[in-house]
Amino acid sequence: MTEQLPAITFYVLSFAALGGAVSMMATRNVVHAAFWLLEVMLATAGIYLLLSAEFLALVQVLVYAGAVAVLTLFVIMLTLRRREDAVRPYPVGWGSLALAALLTGIVLVAITRFEPTLAALPEAAPGVEAFGREMFSTWMLPFEIASLVLLVALVGAVWWAGGEDR
């Protein structure tokens, strides 16, 4: 029973993530789609937690669910002129079906062909302190580059939105 518990949790969370993603694509209401996206993010955080990646799970909740999803909802609700505009027609053509099938095929082939070389996993997941040390010593440069990229995006967005007097 105790060994099965993570498996059950994993299946529940995976179902929540995949089902949420499908529902997000299937719903005609853009606001509902945004809430489904949020649900997918939370389910993914749960899977991270199951992998003992506590910090990653919390940051996923804080940044993706708490900030990115709120921003998405905010933008959707601000740009809707009327409430009825939230429900969009949903044209499904043969072209999109073919494209989806092609993509699924490629991903399927890639997954079955790909044989990753897994490094031996440590006995216990490292704590948040070890994670911090590793991140700010070994991975210092990539971390700084990533933050620089984000800064450039931020400044760009502000400049882009900067009204008449720029």
Add this chain to the structure above:
Amino acid sequence: MSPTLAIIIRLLAILILMLTNGVMMIYMLRKVLGHLHIRLGPVHVGPYGLLQTPMDVLKLLTKEDITPRAVDKWLFFLAPAVVAVPSLMAYAALPFGDGLAAVGLETGLLFTFAVLSIVPIGILMAGWASANKWSLLGGMRAAAQQIAYEVPLLLSVLPAVMIAGTMSLGGIVEAQSGTWLAVIPRWFITNPLLWPTFLIFAIAGLVELNQTPFDLSEGESEIVAGFASEYSAMKFGLMFLAEFSNQFVLSALGVTLFFGGWMLPWAPMSWYEAVPVLAPAVFITKTYIGIFVMMWIRGTFPRVRIDQLMDLGWKRLIPAALFLIVLTGVIHKVVV
């Protein structure tokens, strides 16, 4: 005792704390605001009006639950739960005594902030689902406030984390034991380096709680009751329960981070071992003092405008919080 049973007991304890806290705080709010306004507050039902709040709870429970026809049904039902559940989860990591938390998390501080960041999504959901322009405006204001002030709130606690060297709430309390020069308790609030940090924490915290003077999302003079306009009976009750419980959680976080958590000044550790209820009693008393100060602010200040609020958040508090992190880091490295 089996571990499962222990977990269930802890969960029940938290649930009971959340519910009693709601009832307590409504009474306290009425009395405190009453006396601040130079009136008495509730006096008629029971001695000192003590039974007023239980009667109100009874009223909320038996009221008709109205669902307006135009609402988005699923989201309308879901929203009170999305507001209340994270609020309940946020109690999990709070240290009520030495090792006395529902879950002793290494990342307790981050956990509490992460679950609390879900609450505004519920508010936004309620605002949208109500199909009412005042509700939607309230929800949007809540979201804007949340995005703007989550950043300074998180950044503002980092200096305390840097000095304590841990993100576990229990560890942060332990780092505040002992005294400076054998007189002043080593609580973080007695460290002048952390005074501006505490100020930012207090302001950003009040904004995150939608507390007056920052309660723009339910400004009754402008947008009726904001996101809660269309809710009635226990759905409304649940939202307000969550709001009161969030106040408790944030006040408890403030106590943990800056006011020595469950410790009394100068009291030796043996006291807490001799009287096991001492630590939780001290912690809860300190938390309620924090809540009292919030109510005091609520009774004193007028509501701010949304553009003033956004200016303060993005242009003042975030740069100040970032500067304080660098300053604390440099001083901490040089001194220690």
